[in-house]
Amino acid sequence: MTNSIAELEDADCIFVIGSNTTSSHPLVATRIFRAKEKGARLVVADPRQIQLALKADLYVRQNLGTDVALLNGIMNVILTRNWHAQSFIDERTEGFDEFRKVIAGYPPERVAELTGVAASDIIQIAEWYAKAKAASIVYCMGITQHTTGVDNVKSLANLAMLTGQIGRESTGVNPLRGQNNVQGACDMGGLPNVYPAYQAVTIPDIQKKFQNAWAATTLSDKVGLTIPGMLSGLAQGSVRALYVVGENPMVSDPDVSHVKKALQKAELLVVQDIFLTPTAELAHVVLPGTSFAEKDGTFSNTERRVQRVRKAIEPLGNARPDWEIIMEVSTRFGYPMHYGSPAEIMEEIARVTPSYGGITFDRLDGPGLCWPCPDKEHPGTKFLHKGRFSRGKGLFHAIDYKPPAEIVDAEYPFWLTTGRVHVHYHTGTMTRNSPSLHAEMPEGHLEIHPEDAHRLTVRQGDRVRVISRRGEITAKVSLTTRVDRGVVFMPFHFVECCANILTNPAHDPIAKIPEYKVCAVQIEKAA
Amino acid sequence: MSEKVRAKVKDLLDSGRIKGFLGLRQADGHLGPHLFTDGRELDALAVGDLKRPGDTRYPLNKQLLTLMRCDPDDSFGVLVRGCDERGLKTLITWNQVDPAKVVAVGIACPPELAAACECLKPYPDEFVDGGKVEGSTFASVATVDALDLHSRLTHWLHEFSKCVKCYGCRDICPMCFCKECSLEQEDLIHTGDLPPENPIFHLTRAVHMAGRCIDCGLCNEACPADIPLRTLYKKVAEIIAQEFDYRPGYVEPGEKPPLNILGEAPEH
Numbered sequence: 001m002t003n004s005i006a007e008l009e010d011a012d013c014i015f016v017i018g019s020n021t022t023s024s025h026p027l028v029a030t031r032i033f034r035a036k037e038k039g040a041r042l043v044v045a046d047p048r049q050i051q052l053a054l055k056a057d058l059y060v061r062q063n064l065g066t067d068v069a070l071l072n073g074i075m076n077v078i079l080t081r082n083w084h085a086q087s088f089i090d091e092r093t094e095g096f097d098e099f100r101k102v103i104a105g106y107p108p109e110r111v112a113e114l115t116g117v118a119a120s121d122i123i124q125i126a127e128w129y130a131k132a133k134a135a136s137i138v139y140c141m142g143i144t145q146h147t148t149g150v151d152n153v154k155s156l157a158n159l160a161m162l163t164g165q166i167g168r169e170s171t172g173v174n175p176l177r178g179q180n181n182v183q184g185a186c187d188m189g190g191l192p193n194v195y196p197a198y199q200a201v202t203i204p205d206i207q208k209k210f211q212n213a214w215a216a217t218t219l220s221d222k223v224g225l226t227i228p229g230m231l232s233g234l235a236q237g238s239v240r241a242l243y244v245v246g247e248n249p250m251v252s253d254p255d256v257s258h259v260k261k262a263l264q265k266a267e268l269l270v271v272q273d274i275f276l277t278p279t280a281e282l283a284h285v286v287l288p289g290t291s292f293a294e295k296d297g298t299f300s301n302t303e304r305r306v307q308r309v310r311k312a313i314e315p316l317g318n319a320r321p322d323w324e325i326i327m328e329v330s331t332r333f334g335y336p337m338h339y340g341s342p343a344e345i346m347e348e349i350a351r352v353t354p355s356y357g358g359i360t361f362d363r364l365d366g367p368g369l370c371w372p373c374p375d376k377e378h379p380g381t382k383f384l385h386k387g388r389f390s391r392g393k394g395l396f397h398a399i400d401y402k403p404p405a406e407i408v409d410a411e412y413p414f415w416l417t418t419g420r421v422h423v424h425y426h427t428g429t430m431t432r433n434s435p436s437l438h439a440e441m442p443e444g445h446l447e448i449h450p451e452d453a454h455r456l457t458v459r460q461g462d463r464v465r466v467i468s469r470r471g472e473i474t475a476k477v478s479l480t481t482r483v484d485r486g487v488v489f490m491p492f493h494f495v496e497c498c499a500n501i502l503t504n505p506a507h508d509p510i511a512k513i514p515e516y517k518v519c520a521v522q523i524e525k526a527a
Numbered sequence: 528m529s530e531k532v533r534a535k536v537k538d539l540l541d542s543g544r545i546k547g548f549l550g551l552r553q554a555d556g557h558l559g560p561h562l563f564t565d566g567r568e569l570d571a572l573a574v575g576d577l578k579r580p581g582d583t584r585y586p587l588n589k590q591l592l593t594l595m596r597c598d599p600d601d602s603f604g605v606l607v608r609g610c611d612e613r614g615l616k617t618l619i620t621w622n623q624v625d626p627a628k629v630v631a632v633g634i635a636c637p638p639e640l641a642a643a644c645e646c647l648k649p650y651p652d653e654f655v656d657g658g659k660v661e662g663s664t665f666a667s668v669a670t671v672d673a674l675d676l677h678s679r680l681t682h683w684l685h686e687f688s689k690c691v692k693c694y695g696c697r698d699i700c701p702m703c704f705c706k707e708c709s710l711e712q713e714d715l716i717h718t719g720d721l722p723p724e725n726p727i728f729h730l731t732r733a734v735h736m737a738g739r740c741i742d743c744g745l746c747n748e749a750c751p752a753d754i755p756l757r758t759l760y761k762k763v764a765e766i767i768a769q770e771f772d773y774r775p776g777y778v779e780p781g782e783k784p785p786l787n788i789l790g791e792a793p794e795h
Contacts, residue, residue: 023721026691030751033689037753051721054688310555366556422691422721439711440692441719478719
């Protein structure tokens, strides 16, 4: 998040797009509710009429995968009606003229046809967002899990820059991160193209910096593989071994049948996890990791807050903390690692990671610190981009709408979108072990509009076959107007009713994130 | 403020009257519940910021129940304020706590906290620290009662519709000790949706609080959706007080709640 969670309370307008906030980030929803109580306007854009939509001053239901068109339409209105922040644009941004030319092609009437959102609603969102003293954008996977995921995010950045709704309290572009430490994993360089703090592997000075820090002879200057690249590499034989830590691609990756074939081709598959997941079941070697309660360290949350986690119990059975396992594997591979404790690792992080430069364990009692925190005296940073963007001037991107990779047709007439429910978390490896959560939702389901269900002659709880170009599954139906006619939704938590057998592995060209949010399916009543 | 509490606890521990004291501890920049078993570790004993509802608020009674179930033969001390003592008395009434095995160490709440809680009796019967502050009336209930019926219904439906069904209100409640919970009965409340069935989910809980809620307000503070549950249960408590002249926790342990008295067997 560019801004911190608590700041949402004081926003005058909150624009939530592609985030089922009450379900997936309930404590962020708390702040949104509080802002509402204080009089903020709440706008929700989501293909599903989620719980938060019921609380919104304006809810719009855009067609799947039409976010760029919707955002361009909003920006077209802002520019046409002169609601943009010209001085902010002049002083702090570049690329505006080219951007403006593209936006001119998205008058609200055209956008209404592309998105299914009424022109009057587009105008209303534009007015509330642009004219607010402080407006916040909140988004999540509904924005990113598309073949145009990067375009979607850049469009949100365009909107914030166009109106100067960034770099101030209670404004900003705020992605909600899912796993408790996914922010930390990215900060630490758990990505194929960067070292910690997003320092590119391709820059020679950075390469030298890490060679020196790690006393390594040569570090690669090549960008590594993304997950789709690893899987196709396995399938083609260019990747022969895979080491999976805390990830369950047999449930979480698109086109699971293909994933399984790829993983089965590995000459060596190592899985490090706290439970024997469907992915671990395919492994040659399983290394038992530790749960949150069994380890010391830090988690970095969605607002860049680095927080201490403290061991409550000793690791059970043969489980060991991840850092110890990695250290030992590395040592056996011929690169000895000798860290005495997580605190010692944190000291190295501070040495090589500018944004964590002032973060040490002794400063992390209580609420922790938000990065950037470059030195020992620095109090941490509440919101980013005050006065200046990281790259200097904020760059407007001129982005045209592109349709999703797979479009409905006569053979596959339903749009399928996938997501989460309030009871389960991700691939369910943890939550589906809980009896009370299991009781709340014991199996997966397909949300379908009652009129569509009627045409298929299925009733609440009946089973249907859901078929895509990748595979088919059986699921019970749940009739609800939360989804539109022609659109169906499935949570992906359930391995025995695995939505990702159906999803499309087509991915964003830059971020390589798959299009979990849109594919085409046919539905038949199950015998 | 905690000096007097500390001295009292030290006495209890040193004399062997209790095996451990369940209180609050300041550690690693956080205040949290802790079982003190050694008089020498009492430096870390704390009572938190008593000026407002916040970090002082832990369901120590609930943790006491767990402790006593694991270790039924020993005696324990526990930090109580007015509300905690009401909880303890009610737990004794419901046969959840053996009074011979518990020593309460009381503190009285300052005026700020008493007012914020709209507490009728912001002090335990006996306390080692703090001063007696007059109780207040339920102003929050009066505010909602002043609305006409339609507005009141709209108000509560709006509040309940923010619920994310986290069960935080139940899980933190010192009076929720049932092994099976009505809120989890599929026949009563449909599962799988957000918000949970409105208003059945919250009214079911409210009914179960009748004659039981001791008005500690922990539910209110735990709720991530800021639903004013305390106001709802205060209203339920007022109805029970009016109809049956009974307030849980304000009566002596052993006096049964009115909804638990079967009365005479019917004639056949």
